Amino acid sequence: MEKDGEPSTIDPQLSTIWAALAQVPDPEIPVVSIVDMGMVREVEVDGGRVSVTFTPTFSGCPALHVIRQSIEDAVRALGVLDVEVRSTLTPPWTTDWINADARERLRQYGIAPPAPAGEGLITLEAEPTRCPRCGSLNVNLTASFGSTLCKRLYVCGSCREPFEGFKSV
Template structure:
């Protein structure tokens, strides 16, 4: 337990909170944590979910609260905001590499319009690196991913949509 908790302590603790759907990256790696305020022993954390209808919102909120309380803070407020909307551009470079190693093709840069594009950008197989891939489903196990099969190595994989 830390005697006096700083914003940096909170940020460091949140770096250990995994994304509930992709455990190889943290909510900080994904760019979901927007702000941390520490004032008079009280901590307020603001986060932006990857999608407004994300089914894991309650898990993320509870995980943030638990991580801060593990620092010895009892007065924790967790706020979610949709403004500005989350973008895949907030994913850190290290997280993009961990996604690839995990078998998920990381997203390219988001379009200026900020909307999910119906025309898919070129996707590289995270296993063999080939661009010879086939889209098999526009929506994967979560709304933020698509399903593909690599024609070169024949492996199925997911890709992140750029938003």
């Protein structure tokens, strides 16, 4: 937006910013957004300045720069010129932050959604996983790591289809 040749900023509503961020897809799973995944932790509006704080799903996430740039682009598309994007690892992201609608979209996409992480220590045993295609619990873990470090590879013993499943963290 320009006025007399000078750039200007707008003072967007918080709800407008959250709605824009809800349209930013997870770079590795395009059927869910970064808001669906619970990555956006805080949005602050101070005059024409917007600060967005997010928590990556994995501290070594290779898509960190893509997420950061996508957040900035989404807010700038609203006409905001002064955008700050911060990442934080505290508290660490947990699969419990994934909303219910996103869990269903993951399943429809062919990725078994994670079981609730719950409280306490992380266990080395995989939680029961249901096949996202046929719903069977007759599944076999074939690899501890899938296409990303946050997923495992499985094969369903009932429908014989391979699939990925989210690890609960």
